[in-house]
Amino acid sequence: xARILVGLSGGVDSxxxxxxxxxxxxxxxxxYMKNWxxxxxxxxxxxxxxxxxxxxxxxxxxxxEFRVIDLVDEYRARIVNYLIEGYRAGYTPNPDVLCxxxxxxxxxxxxxxxxxxxYVATGHYARVRRNPATGLFELLKGLDPSKDxxxxxHRLTQAQLSRTLxxxxxxxxxxxxxxxxEIGLPNAKKKxxxxxxxxxxxxxxxxxxxxxxxxxxxxxxxDDERVLGEHDGLTYHTIGQRKGLGLSGGPWFVVKKDIEExxxxxxxxxxxxxxxxxxxxxxDFHFITDNPWKGQEKxxxxxxxxxxxxxxxxxxxxxxxxxxxxxxxxxxxxGIAPGQFGVIYDEEAKVCVGSGEIIx
Numbered sequence: 001x002a003r004i005l006v007g008l009s010g011g012v013d014s015x016x017x018x019x020x021x022x023x024x025x026x027x028x029x030x031x032y033m034k035n036w037x038x039x040x041x042x043x044x045x046x047x048x049x050x051x052x053x054x055x056x057x058x059x060x061x062x063x064x065e066f067r068v069i070d071l072v073d074e075y076r077a078r079i080v081n082y083l084i085e086g087y088r089a090g091y092t093p094n095p096d097v098l099c100x101x102x103x104x105x106x107x108x109x110x111x112x113x114x115x116x117x118x119y120v121a122t123g124h125y126a127r128v129r130r131n132p133a134t135g136l137f138e139l140l141k142g143l144d145p146s147k148d149x150x151x152x153x154h155r156l157t158q159a160q161l162s163r164t165l166x167x168x169x170x171x172x173x174x175x176x177x178x179x180x181x182e183i184g185l186p187n188a189k190k191k192x193x194x195x196x197x198x199x200x201x202x203x204x205x206x207x208x209x210x211x212x213x214x215x216x217x218x219x220x221x222x223d224d225e226r227v228l229g230e231h232d233g234l235t236y237h238t239i240g241q242r243k244g245l246g247l248s249g250g251p252w253f254v255v256k257k258d259i260e261e262x263x264x265x266x267x268x269x270x271x272x273x274x275x276x277x278x279x280x281x282x283x284d285f286h287f288i289t290d291n292p293w294k295g296q297e298k299x300x301x302x303x304x305x306x307x308x309x310x311x312x313x314x315x316x317x318x319x320x321x322x323x324x325x326x327x328x329x330x331x332x333x334x335g336i337a338p339g340q341f342g343v344i345y346d347e348e349a350k351v352c353v354g355s356g357e358i359i360x
Contacts, residue, residue, distance in 0.1 A: 003027040004165065005112040006121045007104060008058060008066070010051030011193060013123025015058040015185050016176045017167040021121060022062050029117070030059045031067040033108055035075035035099075057186040071107055078102040084211045087235045090259040091339025096152045105160040112163075119165050126150045127169035128161050136289040137161035139352040141345075144172040151308045154343045154355040155286055205236045205244065212236070217262035219245065222255055231264050240335035278315075278329040280306075282342050282356025285323045292346075292353060303349040306333060306342055306358065312349045325356055 006018040008030040021028045032055045034048060052068060059066035079095050079102065086093030104122060112120045125142030126149050137158055142148040156164070168176050180188035212235045219229040229247050231237060234257055237245075241254040245266065256265035298319045303312040304327060314330040327342050336358060343355045 001025055001027060002118040003116065004029070004119045004121050005108075005115070005117040006030050006064075007108060007123075008032055008055035009123065009193075010054035010058075010187065010190075011123065012180050012185065012187050012190055013125070013168055013176060013192075015055075015062075015123070015187055016171075016179050017121050017123045017165075018058065018064060019062050019179070019183055019185065020167045021165070022064060028062075029065045029067065030055060030062075031069050031108075032056075033103065034068055034070050034072060035079075035103065036072060054187045054190065061183075061185055069108070069111060071103060074107045075099075075103060078106075084208070086339050087208055088212055089339075090234060090257055092238045092337040093339045094341060097155055097341060100153055101155040101160075105156055105164060109160060109163060119163050121165040121167055123168055124149045124153065124166050125169055125171075125173075126153055126166045128164055128166060131289070134289065139288050140169075140350060141352070142166070142169045145310045147173050148310065149308075150352045151305055151343050154288070154341065154352050156288065158289070161288070205232075208236050209233075215262060217264065219247065219264045219266055222265040222267045228252070228266065234259065234262050234264060237264055239337040278332050279326060280333075280336050280342065280358055281320070281324070281326040281360050283324050283359050285325050285354060285356035287354040288352060289354075301347055302327075302353075303345045303347060304329075304342055305345075306336060306340060312345065317344060323356075 004021055004026050006014060006021065006028055008014050008018060010032070018028055018030055032052050034052070036048060056066050079099050082098050083093050083095045105120070109120050125144055125147040127140040127142060128137055129140060130137050139150055139153055139156065139161060141150045171179075177188065209232075212233060214232045215234070216230055216232060217234055218227050219231050220227055229245070231245075237254050237257065239254055239257070242251050245252055245254070247266065250268060252266040252268055254264055255267045257263075258265070299316050301314070302317045303314055304317075305312060313333070316328045318326050318328060320326060338358050338360060340358050341355045342358055344353045345351060346353060
């Protein structure tokens with residue numbers, strides 16, 4: 001029997017994760033990570049109060065102790081500032097990835113170990129296994145391809161994975177809903193949350209404008225350089241964006257940002273001819289295990305993702321330096337955005353090997 005701290009978010013996935021661990025006979029404690037309190041009038045909506053009540057109700061139903069852990073200062077320092085500085089630099093940061101590495105399996109895990117817990121558990125759709133040949137911990141996809149969240153966990157380390165459990169990773173979402181209903185969890189039918197908690201349904205631009213001053217510039221057509229309009233700030237827009245451009249005759253898509261010229265380029269179509277092509281570079285590459293191709297050729301066959309979707313793309317991983325790689329894709333890609341991640345899997349797309357931050 002292990003002593004396990006479960007991150008109870010108030011949602012059904014983490015609730016079922018806790019219930020399954022209790023059923024297995026473990027000593028389980030539930031904890032809500034309080035990451036955000038909007039006490040500055042910043043545009044955004046985070047239903048943290050309701051989520052705490054939902055998590056508490058689940059703890060009572062499953063008969064486990066419940067705690068609220070205040071991580072507001074850490075979250076602001078590590079996640080919110082990362083998001084703002086990324087957009088300030090003209091990139092498209094991924095706060096979900098950093099939140100997992102720095103908060104759920106960083107600060108929260110540190111707290112758990114200090115409190116004498118053996119593991120932390122969450123409701124992520126992913127799996128962890130220890131490779132008997134190497135003794136290293138591997139990150140595997142969740143069994144439900146439509147819910148797999150290994151893409152958001154690709155920066156975790158061996159130390160983090162060795163203390164992490166994903167109880168619903170072996171289940172499909174429909175099974176999780178069924179289990180929740182069968183055992184009478186009060187949030188069995190609660191809608192899944194999406195997006196960044198502290199922003200909610202509000203326009204993201206409103207949030208960024210709190211921190212990043214407007215700086216007007218031109219919107220140009222990528223095909224013929226025509227000036228089509230004006231933007232309020234290059235930092236408010238992302239590659240692939242369609243809404244909020246204020247242009248007629250579309251649909252128009254953001255396909256390029258020139259930071260030095262403060263110019264956004266758009267295309268009426270979002271086809272492959274308007275994209276960067278089939279190759280991109282990455283830096284700060286992180287292998288979850290040791291580099292599985294160490295000592296082999298500098299160019300190896302892989303599968304990969306550049307966003308959270310069920311689909312994988314075949315390609316080649318080519319090493320340029322110790323932590324610098326680039327990917328040559330077997331097909332044209334849409335929406336390659338600096339600041340996002342190229343996430344690498346083995347050829348069968350079962351094991352997440354690691355990732356690098358896209359720089360072009």
